[in-house]
Amino acid sequence: MTPRVLVVGGGFAGWQVVKHLQGKGFEVVLLDRQPHHVFIPLLYQVAIGLMPPQVVARPLAKLCAPHTTFVQDPVTAIDLAHQQVHTTTQRLAYDFLVLAAGSVVRSPPAGTFGLQTLEQALALRDRLEQTPHGGTWVVVGGGATGVEMAGALAEWSRWHAQSLRILLVQSRDRLLPDLPAPLATATIRHLQRLGVELRLGTTVQVADPHTAILNGDRLPCTGIIWTAGLVGTPLAYTPAVETVFKQRLAVRPTLQLSDWDNVYAIGDLAAAKVRDRSAYLTGVAPEALQQGVHVARNLQRHRRGLVPQPFTYWDKGRLAVIGGYGAIGKIGPVSLTGFGPWLLWFAVHGWYLPGFANRAKALGQWLWVYLLRRKP
Ligand SMILES: Cc1cc2nc3c(=O)[nH]c(=O)nc-3n(C[C@H](O)[C@H](O)[C@H](O)COP(=O)(O)OP(=O)(O)OC[C@H]3O[C@@H](n4cnc5c(N)ncnc54)[C@H](O)[C@@H]3O)c2cc1C
Numbered sequence: 160m161t162p163r164v165l166v167v168g169g170g171f172a173g174w175q176v177v178k179h180l181q182g183k184g185f186e187v188v189l190l191d192r193q194p195h196h197v198f199i200p201l202l203y204q205v206a207i208g209l210m211p212p213q214v215v216a217r218p219l220a221k222l223c224a225p226h227t228t229f230v231q232d233p234v235t236a237i238d239l240a241h242q243q244v245h246t247t248t249q250r251l252a253y254d255f256l257v258l259a260a261g262s263v264v265r266s267p268p269a270g271t272f273g274l275q276t277l278e279q280a281l282a283l284r285d286r287l288e289q290t291p292h293g294g295t296w297v298v299v300g301g302g303a304t305g306v307e308m309a310g311a312l313a314e315w316s317r318w319h320a321q322s323l324r325i326l327l328v329q330s331r332d333r334l335l336p337d338l339p340a341p342l343a344t345a346t347i348r349h350l351q352r353l354g355v356e357l358r359l360g361t362t363v364q365v366a367d368p369h370t371a372i373l374n375g376d377r378l379p380c381t382g383i384i385w386t387a388g389l390v391g392t393p394l395a396y397t398p399a400v401e402t403v404f405k406q407r408l409a410v411r412p413t414l415q416l417s418d419w420d421n422v423y424a425i426g427d428l429a430a431a432k433v434r435d436r437s438a439y440l441t442g443v444a445p446e447a448l449q450q451g452v453h454v455a456r457n458l459q460r461h462r463r464g465l466v467p468q469p470f471t472y473w474d475k476g477r478l479a480v481i482g483g484y485g486a487i488g489k490i491g492p493v494s495l496t497g498f499g500p501w502l503l504w505f506a507v508h509g510w511y512l513p514g515f516a517n518r519a520k521a522l523g524q525w526l527w528v529y530l531l532r533r534k535p
Pocket of ligand 1: 167168169170171172173190191192193195196197199200201202203232233234235259260261262274275304392394425426427428442443444445447478
């Protein structure tokens with residue numbers, strides 16, 4: 160009998176599993192709550208009106224046909240004991256389950272803008288277009304996403320000749336905790352040159368969508384963008400499964416769940432560790448991509464009666480754009496800042512953007528805006 164693999168989540172990790180199982184003797188079903196595979200790293204460019212939404216979102220039904228069945232329906236519960244996944248409309252049985260539902264912001268305050276789905280990016284774009292002159296934007300979270308967004312707002316402000324006040328707020332006393340301290344210092348200098356105000360060691364409460372409270376002081380603002388506090392997407396498991404670092408699922412080195420040989424967790428949802436087993440992976444797209452490929456291989460090993468292999472991550476480095484032709488990066492032991500990593504960021508993201516037509520459109524937009532210096 161053909162084994163049935165159910166993949167929950169058609170993002171970076173889940174899509175790799177589907178792609179690498181095509182024609183390999185499995186019945187594959189992909190479940191996602193949204194109709195698109197979304198290239199999340201470019202969402203901030205959709206939010207500032209630089210990138211059209213169709214460039215970053217590809218229809219999963221079209222990508223899956225004819226080999227894979229695509230079901231658009233949110234997962235509501237997972238019954239591990241009976242090998243079934245419940246959605247709002249049906250129950251789907253599986254022989255193997257791959258959980259790749261990504262991460263979510265833990266309890267984002269009502270009325271704040273997020274940056275994880277296409278709808279959120281478009282809502283932010285609409286709000287920015289209605290921004291009155293001299294509006295104030297508060298970006299919460301000093302990780303790569305917050306830094307990128309703050310820099311992008313500065314660019315938006317320049318393109319539209321508007322004097323936005325942009326505050327980047329971080330509860331810890333440094334930016335970019337996953338990267339070396341000198342890169343964080345370079346980022347601060349660069350953002351300050353772009354006019355971004357930094358508030359480190361500052362906690363934020365949200366009184367209403369137009370009032371942020373920073374360390375107790377009320378700040379009227381146009382909008383609040385919340386990027387802090389990513390955790391593994393909660394899915395109701397029966398019986399309960401162990402979660403560890405950032406509410407991600409505990410996995411074995413093979414990426415199988417601790418107590419379930421036929422269930423894998425990958426990408427942002429999984430608490431996978433780096434090669435030396437001491438630290439958790441941080442949750443970036445290359446980790447998700449490599450884990451997806453690895454699990455597809457392990458599933459083929461199951462079919463052949465072989466034991467699954469442990470996952471090892473090949474770290475090709477990290478890059479983050481910080482606005483105004485500037486970026487930071489770490490490749491192996493080498494830290495990079497300035498225009499070089501900025502160019503590399505665009506080359507890498509253009510390369511990994513799925514679909515030739517999308518790459519061509521993205522390249523056209525970037526050349527128009529950054530080479531010819533035209534308004535998007
Ligand atoms: C704004 C932003 C910018 C980023 N920039 C970069 C970058 O420049 N470089 C980089 O390497 N990484 C970046 N990342 C991180 C990167 O996007 C993630 O590490 C990557 O998307 C993880 O892949 P994934 O497949 O685990 O999850 P995702 O790509 O998030 O996919 C999860 C999928 O699961 C689906 N899903 C969720 N819940 C359910 C449910 N209940 N039922 C059904 N389906 C569900 C979602 O709809 C989604 O399609 C960024 C992240 C953000 C938020």
